Amino acid sequence: MRTLSRKVVALAVLAALAFGAHVAGAASVKKSHTRTFSGRFTFHLAAPPCSALFCVRGVMHGSLGGTFDELITTTTPAGPTRPGVVFGLGTIVLHTGQGNLTCDESYVFDLTPVSDKEGGIICKFVSGTGKMAGASGHLELYGSQPAGSAPGSIGSGRYGGKLTLP
Numbered sequence: 001m002r003t004l005s006r007k008v009v010a011l012a013v014l015a016a017l018a019f020g021a022h023v024a025g026a027a028s029v030k031k032s033h034t035r036t037f038s039g040r041f042t043f044h045l046a047a048p049p050c051s052a053l054f055c056v057r058g059v060m061h062g063s064l065g066g067t068f069d070e071l072i073t074t075t076t077p078a079g080p081t082r083p084g085v086v087f088g089l090g091t092i093v094l095h096t097g098q099g100n101l102t103c104d105e106s107y108v109f110d111l112t113p114v115s116d117k118e119g120g121i122i123c124k125f126v127s128g129t130g131k132m133a134g135a136s137g138h139l140e141l142y143g144s145q146p147a148g149s150a151p152g153s154i155g156s157g158r159y160g161g162k163l164t165l166p
Contacts, residue, residue: 034137037064038160041141045153052090060159064139066096070105084112092123092139099130101163103139117145117155125163134166 039062046055052071059067070092078085087108094101103123110118121141128135143157 099132
């Protein structure tokens, strides 16, 4: 009987250790959380000083609300077959209530005088702060400005994207 009791106790201890190791292992594995977001935004040229070719500030309304700062670092004409159309690179920093998100952007804008200054941006998240630390995903912005307005002076559009938090 004593041998059976020792075996039962030994098995119980091994089972408890195995269960504890499983729980500890499960607790150390974090599951990432991915969500889509969308909304509307408004923007305007930022007042000097600006550390880039030009800077834009804006407000995002919707499921990823906050403000943003855009720094355009390169601009390249699309060529003689597309006069007034430019593309380039920049950085956008989104300021949310949960932290900041920084993304590297690629853009194309139609800056011809008679156009509505349509533009599109794709921005890949590269860093974050606060609860946004370790974020990945992307942001898409599509917008325009009133005809006759100066490029970047004021405008609005829609945004959307995907955000994954660790």
